[in-house]
Amino acid sequence: MTTTSPFTYRFEAGARAGAPPLLLLHGTGGDESDLLQLGQAISPGAALLSPRGRVLENGMPRFFRRFAEGVFDEADVRMRAKELGDFVTDAREHYGIGAPIAVGYSNGANIAAALLLIQPEVLAGAVLLRAMVPLSDPPAFDLGGKPVLILSGRQDPIVPADNAYRLSTMLSTAGAKVDHQILPTGHQLSQTDIALARTWLADVALATGQLKHAISAR
Numbered sequence: 001m002t003t004t005s006p007f008t009y010r011f012e013a014g015a016r017a018g019a020p021p022l023l024l025l026h027g028t029g030g031d032e033s034d035l036l037q038l039g040q041a042i043s044p045g046a047a048l049l050s051p052r053g054r055v056l057e058n059g060m061p062r063f064f065r066r067f068a069e070g071v072f073d074e075a076d077v078r079m080r081a082k083e084l085g086d087f088v089t090d091a092r093e094h095y096g097i098g099a100p101i102a103v104g105y106s107n108g109a110n111i112a113a114a115l116l117l118i119q120p121e122v123l124a125g126a127v128l129l130r131a132m133v134p135l136s137d138p139p140a141f142d143l144g145g146k147p148v149l150i151l152s153g154r155q156d157p158i159v160p161a162d163n164a165y166r167l168s169t170m171l172s173t174a175g176a177k178v179d180h181q182i183l184p185t186g187h188q189l190s191q192t193d194i195a196l197a198r199t200w201l202a203d204v205a206l207a208t209g210q211l212k213h214a215i216s217a218r
């Protein structure tokens with residue numbers, strides 16, 4: 001798949017049964033290696049799929065175009081979210097993995113949120129670190145109880161508090177099971193993000209396992 005995929009990416013096979021695969025989505029200026037350590041830290045042994053954003057802004061990879069900081073080219077957001085969704089679908093087939101939980105930081109969190117809004121079936125859930133509303137007028141969608149963790153920074157100069165709040169409301173109104181926490185920090189990630197994401201992912205893996213068990217016992 002590496003030779004035919006439009007994305008440059010890294011894949012690490014999972015080593016722990018029951019750990020949902022993670023789709024790692026870096027921030028502006030990052031690449032496919034950026035979040036591998038974070039992925040290993042928050043869900044040891046999970047399969048990791050980590051693409052590099054295909055848009056370049058002054059040489060910095062991103063997942064979609066923007067006109068200015070926080071002002072997004074929404075036609076591009078839609079097109080890129082679809083492209084990313086197709087990539088995940090191909091990768092799932094190629095590597096034989098289940099629907100991943102997206103773990104996105106900043107621009108990566110914003111494309112993950114767009115993917116949830118446009119192609120919710122691609123993801124099993126999402127951890128959105130410093131995310132904003134990616135689309136002002138998303139299509140009607142049903143997130144059917146998908147788990148979403150949003151971690152925002154109270155002093156974040158890039159993400160206004162009301163924007164993060166709107167995203168959280170938008171996703172929960174559409175049926176996602178949203179846990180939105182506001183941390184005493186800025187746009188950068190902190191150890192608290194890692195600790196919270198790790199606990200949340202362990203709970204999600206447990207709940208998914210229990211559900212599978214209950215279904216197979218019927």
Ligand code: MLT
Pocket residue numbers: 027028066069070071106107108110158
């Ligand atoms: C974005 O463009 O997605 C957000 O402003 C976050 C960023 O990448 O700075």
